[in-house]
Each structure stands twice: as structure tokens, then as C-alpha cells.
Amino acid sequence: MSSGAQARAGGMYLVRRALMACAWLALLACPVRAEVEVEILYLEHQRAQPPTLSNLDAPPSDDGLQGARLGIADNATTGQFLKQNYALREVIVTPENDFLARAKQALAEKAAPFIIVNAPAQDVLALADLPETKDALIFNAGAPDTRLRQNDCRANVLHTLPSRAMLADALMQFLTKKRWTNIMLIEGPGDGDKAFGAALRNSAEKFRASITADKSWTLKADMRRNAGAEVPALTQDADYDVVLVSDEAGDFGQYILYNTWLARPVAGSQGLMPLGWHRAVEQWGAVQLQNRFKEAAKRDMRARDYAAWAAVRSIGEAVARQNTGDPKAIVSYVKSPDFKLALFKGRALDYRSWNGQLRQPIPLVHTGALVALAPMEGFLHQTSDLDTLGIDGPETKCKMN
């Protein structure tokens, strides 16, 4: 029966009100609602996977895309009762190809008022700065870079993927709660590793934890053979309650677990992980979303899938409530205080006015279970405790215009 919904989602074009059809239908005294057709452009710049020591958990090639597709199916099921139709135009650029050129071409073929972008930060900025996207609503579902929510924010971009600052704050609140506040940090060599390492340092300062040992991962050995010898040596010259790793590509981080000199937990990019979404999230009715996703995608839902899904659902919610596909009306409603979205995280979510970031709780998980959901109890805020995660209003450096 859900395949019927997917079929209904297909084959529709461009945001427009079918005015002619409406006038014609009015003569027949048929339903008052106009037909609304919404097309969402999904733009992805695939990332080259750096070589890793182990390929046990290679990321899927459709990370993000499957979430967008599920969002369209969900929107379409709702839309069938409101005479609103949804379609996804998928443009996927391989790592070696020019993202911006392909994006321009896609926009020249057909204007796109609603765009979901799953690409590195520099591509998101290049896309947002095109004259063609000036009045578009762009959802960043792929770049966790905090700078996109700070100095490099853009008025036409909302972020459904949590920033690294939000992830780091979520983890740090948990560590503070546990009183594991003496931290050994091991940072990898990648740009993302350095950015997440920086976010963890900031966050430690914010929540008054201390980084007692700050290390860079430089070992070149194959850890599948040598972890037992190398990691104890690396971790024996300091005292710490917890080891934080920053290894976004999953190169060495998993070899830190159980190999530390002291018997200590590991968290960060491996071990206990702060993530926008994970298969272990089952509370708040999330099992239904997980099942629906798994049936459609034949794999578990990941953070980028969730971010893309949340973006499509944001548009769907606005179209359903406003009963229009008019981009201006949708943009202003999504950004208004009236906008609320149920996203299986236990409460209504919306976007921060100062930088367009989706407010959201952050699950802290290990591979098999949800450990906690940040914000942790006791971290208070004058307006929303969700704003204890990431860049809060008073800290914003974002100038939207």
C-alpha cells in the first residue's frame, strides 16, 4: 500500500498552482482545494572516501538520498488527501566532477525553489551564492561545519544536519553529568577531524571540562595488527577519565577502544557517539520511522538520511499547513514561530532564527544502544534547553543579509 503512495509521488513537475485546472474544477463544484505540485531538487556532491585501516563499516553510497526519498513518500501520503503532489529531482555529482557547474546546469534546466544539498561546506556556499538560488530555500543536510552557522551563514540556507558544535556540546554535557571531566583527546589528520577536535576543545571550555592530554594521531602502522602495542604507549603518559577521539573517516578510532593504558571509556567519533540519528533511536515512535526507512532503503537510517528526510518533511509540513506551494509563502512559514515539526525526537522542532539551524535533541549512542539524549537534564536555558547545544543566539556571528 505504501508503494501506491510512492507511485503517487512520481512524475509531477515544478511548484505551481494549477490555476486553470482549478477554475475548470470550480465549475464542477468539486473540492475547494487547489492542486499543489511541489518538486524538490536534491543535489549531492559525493565525497571521495579516504583509505581506512578497516572496511568493516564502509558508508553506503546513498547516504542522505534515501532519507530524501522517504520524505517524499511521507509527504505524498499526506498530500493525497490534500491534492498536493511531491517529486524529487535527483542530481548526483561524483567526487571528481565539478559540483557547481552541474548545479548551475540543473538550475538552468528548471528553476528550483526548494533545494536539499548534501555536499561539503565549500559547495554549499558556492551554491547558496548563485544568483539562481537567491530566493530559493536551501537545506544543508550534509555539511556539519560550524562555520556555515556562524561567519559563513547564508540567509537562504537552513541546516537540518547538526553542527559539530552541537555534537560536541551534547557529548560534553553527558561527560559533565558523569563527572568524566578530565579528557584525553586524540585528533586525526583530516580536516573534519581537526574541526571536530576544535569543537570538542571549545565545548570542554564551555562546560568546564579539562583536556589533560591533547594528542594528534600520527601512527602510520596498520592498527589491525599493532593496536595492542601502539595504543597503550600513546595513552600512558597522562591521567584521564575518558578518551575522546576525532576520526570522522573511521580510520583509527575503533582501535582505541579496549586498548587504552588506563581502563577508560572512549567517546567521540567512535565509542559513545553524538549523532543526529542512529538505528538505536527507538523512543518517541522512532521505530516506525526506522522500519519504514529500512523497508525502503534495505539498510539502517543514518544521520544524513535523517537530515535530508527532515528537510523534505519541513517543506511538506509547510505546504500542508499553508495549502500552497508558493515558495515565498513556504519560506516565510518555515522560518516563522508558528512552524513546528514532529521529527521523532520527542518534541516539536523548529529552526533557530539567528542562523537557520534546526533545533534538535542529539542522541548519544554506541553501536548497540541509545545511552542518552542530549540536552541532558539540568542544563538550563532561558528560552529552550535545546539551545544549550551549539551556537546560541548571544554567541552568533551570523549576519543573514
Added chain:
Amino acid sequence: MRLGFLCALALAIAASGPAHAHLLYVTNEKDDTVSIIDTKTLEVVDTISVGERPRGITLSKDKTKLYVCASDSDTVQVLDIKTNKVLHELPSGEDPEQFALHPDGRLLFIANEDDAVTTIVDTQTRTVVAQIDVGVEPEGMAVSPDGKWAITTSETTNMAHWIDVAERKLVHNSLVDQRPRHAEFDPDGKRLWISSEIGGTVTVFDVDSKKEIKKISFTLPGISQDRVQPVGIRLTRDGSLAFVALGPSNHVAVVDAKTYEIKDYLLVGRRVWHMVLTPEEDLLFTTNGVSGDVSVVDVKDLKVIKTIKVGRYPWGAEILPTN
């Protein structure tokens, strides 16, 4: 404190006169069991095994059988109340969550959460009569007292779907606030109540015009608005009071069903889901998912008089009257 509680309990019981010994059935979602509680002694008298993830539970019209949604077993089980054994199963569609029995006692309307359909099952022939496409994640299910309307709420589509029972057709959709979870008709069938868990509201519709007549919001001092998540609704037979379970705020709202004013908030167990009244309407029982217990509310005094430990994640509740 404990002595005070016992005194209050003794007084409450004395004040309410002789309680009637009905049986309360509570489904324990994560134990795959049903707890049976004597409503006079307020003790668990039996625990029986059922299918996986039992949620909705309702009594047959002749009061000899209980229907139980075994969500993860993809079936509705029919329990013989004399033996507490499963007599047979009904075809239910995938992942049945809640259901409602038609006043004719024969047709069962089932919300199939994973499939975006409402399934109508004939309990006598044990066959599926119809399946009707509804929104994403159908959950709440109600049939009007006159048997004309069946309502399904869909949690992600945010609608109450009006199904014309005679035509077996969806004829109208009402948008409500985020994540509608439960539908309940007034005893006289004039109004329809819909709870929105994430929206934090209850919307009341006039059944004849299908128009919204009231949206009720809830504010509890000292409790974050995020935690005020309405789920179960129960009305007294005279239509004067509505009880609304407010989920993780751990309270039940008592609403004047005529003026829509909130008379009181009662502190119950953690994450309160659903409720049931005794036939005399002297006691209200609430299922508290996270704390794994049932709170007993004295309806006259609007006081919680006892907490009864049941299984893990109690969800649905139904009463078998003994008179």
C-alpha cells in the same frame, strides 16, 4: 509520609463506599503480557502471556472475550475471559496498534501503523472486510456511538480521517496539530476529541459539520511545555468530564467537557498513556509506561489513591464489569 498515604487511601476507600470488584486488564507492551487487577482490592490477581508488543485492548459486546492488538505479531488475539487463553486470532493487517469495536459488536476497525491503512475486520467470519488508505502512521481509532463514522488519526500526516462506515470510504480529512494519537467520541456522539502529542493540544470537532469547535492547550506550572504531550482521552458517560493523559509530563488533565476549562492536573506515574473508568465511574485507572505501573484516581475527589506495579511499559487498559 507512607502512613499519611495509607491513611489517605483508607479514607478515600471509606469515602467512596464499597468499591465493585471488576477486573482491569492492562497490556504490558515490553513484557508481552496482560496484567489483571481486581478493582476492589486494587491488587494484581493474574498475569497472562499474549502475543508480541500488546497495545490496544477492548472487550467484546457480549463481554465474553477480549480483543488484544499484538502489534509485533501482526495480529489481533481473541482472549477467552473465563480461561484467559487465546481462543483464536483475527487477521489484522500489519502492526495493529489501536482499534475500535463498532456498536454492532461485529466489525473491528484497526489502525495499521506500518502500512498507512485502516483495516475493517468481521469478528464473526474472521475475515478482512475492507482496507482503506489513510495517512502515514495511523494510530488513534474510534467509532461513533451511532456507528456511522470511524475515525483514524495518522501521526505523521497530522490528520483525523473520517471514514463513512456504510460506504467503507474515506470522505473527509481534518488537519490537526502535530502527531495526533488518539480519537474519542462524546458519549452522545456529537463531538469528536483528538489529541496531538507533539502539538500539545486536544482539538474538539463538531461531528455534524466536521468543523473544529475548540482547541485545548495545557499549561502545568514548573513543567516544560515540551513535556506536555496529550495522548489518551476518556469522557464520563454524562459528558461532563474529560480526562486527558499528558504523557511525559506525568499528569492527567481533568477538563470540564462543557466549558473546556481545565479543572485540575493530577500527578500520576511516568509517561502516562491511556486510561479507563470503572462502570460506576468512581475510579479511573491510568497506564504509566516508563514507571511500569497503574495509578488509581478517585474520580469524585480527583485524587490519586494508589499506584499498582504491573509489567514493563503498560499501554492499553480495559475493564470487565462483574455485574
